[in-house]
Amino acid sequence: MADYKIPDEYFFRLHHPRPRFKTDIENVLIYIANEITSIGRKNADEFVRKLNASIRRYPGNLSKTQKTIDNWRTEIDALFCFIEQDGLFLQPSNRAIELAANQDLVKFFKLFCYHFQYPGGFVKPKVNLKYLKAGINFRPASYLLQMMHFVENEFNVRAGISKSEATHCIFNDLRVTRDGRSVEKTWDLIVNNRRKELDYDWTGDVVRYAGDILDYMTQANLLVKRPNGKYYINHVEDLAVQRFINHTDDLFDYYNYLPSSIENITLRDVKEIENEWIQYFNTEREDSFFDTDILALMTESSDEYNELKALVDLDKLIEENDLSTTGAIGSIGESLILNHEKKNICNMGRSDLKHLIQRIPTILAIGYDINSREIDEKHKHIEVKTTASSTPVDFYRFHLTPNEWTAAESSNDRYFVYRLMVNKTGAKLFVIQDPVAEYKTGNLSASPRNGMDIYFDPNKCGKEVKLIL
Structure with a gap:
């Protein structure tokens, strides 16, 4: 032939540059975006030193040579423009800050492809x-x-x-x-x-x-x-x-x-x-620019999409609960959990409590997203942590802000973290009750950094729950 x-x-x-971490690219990008954003604006030498230390902490890198660590840093900088220079200082770029805040890898790659030339x-x-x-x-x-x-x-x-x-x-x-x-x-x-x-x-x-x-x-x-x-x-x-x-x-x-x-x-x-x-x-884009449609991410055909949309009307949920936009991953995650909690309480025979399950307005800043109820009418203070990606990524890490950690300390066993991962294989939901107690008993790891960076072992704490759509 x-x-x-x-x-x-x-x-x-x-x-073009090919990152040596391409087979694990989604996990690496979320991790590095979080690290760079945490480092913030620093003198160039200090920024590089801190970023190198972060790269070395990434699983599998502890024994890597300094040259490999340097290559990771330069590849991330060159291909994804996560770092901006301002005179003698380096700082996180808009794309890095957005990814760290929104955990939306699908939107990140849309913006990346849109600007790639x-x-x-x-x-x-x-x-x-x-x-x-x-x-x-x-x-x-x-x-x-x-x-x-x-x-x-x-x-x-x-x-x-x-x-x-x-x-x-x-x-x-x-x-x-x-x-x-x-x-x-x-x-x-x-x-x-x-x-x-x-x-x-x-x-x-x-x-x-x-x-x-x-x-x-x-x-x-x-x-x-x-x-x-x-x-x-x-x-x-x-x-x-x-x-x-x-x-x-x-x-x-x-x-x-x-x-x-x-x-x-x-x-x-x-x-x-x-x-x-x-x-x-790193051009700033309006929030709706390339918003990720979670239902589109979870389906592969128009028929599947329409079936799922008929099952859960995100637009209606977001409008009813005063959420920001159908495309903001945080809002979508909250809307899915609101839907889950309301249907769950009805399935357990307490539809009379459904109206009490409400989203907490962000402006109140009380450290959690949703006030839900158990069948015995006890309160459930739910903080939703959502990540969207095309393939499954590291599910077992998330960040609690100082306000969220304080709320978890005061709410004790009434505080729940709902860790939601949405990708092309569907949605995965893991629930951790009383994360502070789990930390004190050694069932999860928490590192102080403008709040707490959490890493949990699903075999030691929490439980996987089927998301009700």
């Missing part, structure tokens, strides 16, 4: 200089979604693409990345290659970069990967997909920032606009 090859005059290989500040300046001199101007996530959307609308068929097809027909072809070849012509090329049964070079270091972007888009819930190895649009995320496929001037245009013509630009010119890139990558 013959291999498809890009004509030599159009071959230009794109690449070639040239981009995630590669070394000398590589960007090479891209600029070649005339590269390519936004991969938008191009891929535009192509799939075009095919499905034009031919009424599902359009899937493999890593090798994306590599050889899109990413490494100047006719796309420089000349802006239409998505229609690119799809014609892919289809013709399939008809001719042409093969591609599948070598790992060849397809890995296009593969990374496809995987990041899957973690953003924009694509789904099927057993045939191809990636398809995830239509339960059509609203988010539209942001990518509609034309926008939101691209960071390196060429407009350059002080001279392409032929005369220097490495120094490229280095001088690095800070502008970081600011662009």
Whole structure:
């Protein structure tokens, strides 16, 4: 079988940093975002020292060499722009602060894919200089979604693409990345290659970069990967997909920032606009920008989505309980737990108590989210901790603020932490009663840091509970 090859005059290989923690990327990103946010604004040397110590504390890193720890730090900084420089100081970026606060990995990856482009500040300046001199101007996530959307609308068929097809027909072809070849012509090329049964070079270091972007888009819930190895649009995320496929001037245009013509630009010119890139990558977005639809995350088809939406009306719950938005993960988690508690009390024969289960307005700041009831009418003070991701992440860590820890101390066995994880496999709920007592008896670990960082062993404390929808 013959291999498809890009004509030599159009071959230009794109690449970007590949984190050595990619197989555990979601756990690492949440952990590092929390650590960087906790470090805050510090002198550069102190910031680096504290961050290195945090990276070494990550499970499996204790015996790693200093070079490996340094590589982790530089990869996180380069690819995800978690760190901003302000003179002699370093500080957490908007993206790091948002992820630490919201625990919404799906939204994080949407924003990451939305801003990801070639040239981009995630590669070394000398590589960007090479891209600029070649005339590269390519936004991969938008191009891929535009192509799939075009095919499905034009031919009424599902359009899937493999890593090798994306590599050889899109990413490494100047006719796309420089000349802006239409998505229609690119799809014609892919289809013709399939008809001719042409093969591609599948070598790992060849397809890995296009593969990374496809995987990041899957973690953003924009694509789904099927057993045939191809990636398809995830239509339960059509609203988010539209942001990518509609034309926008939101691209960071390196060429407009350059002080001279392409032929005369220097490495120094490229280095001088690095800070502008970081600011662009961390552009503040309104809260509703790429909000994660939890129901969309838990389903893989429009039919499944509509069935689940009929079962639990999040919009109604949020409106009735004065929650902020259907897209804020914290609000969605609280709405799901409100729904769970009300249905649970009814299932136990005490529907007369349902109206007493209420969300506590945030402005009251009393250290928990929901005031619920047991069947004997005792109060339950519930603090909800929610994380959203495309794949299961470390479920056994969460943070209690000083106010929440104080409320837990005063409420004793009436204080409950509902740890909720939502991902593509569904929802998982774990309930810990009286976390302060569990800490004092050694059943969970708590480290003071602007409140308490909690780590629990499910074999020692708490219990898993089926979430009622």
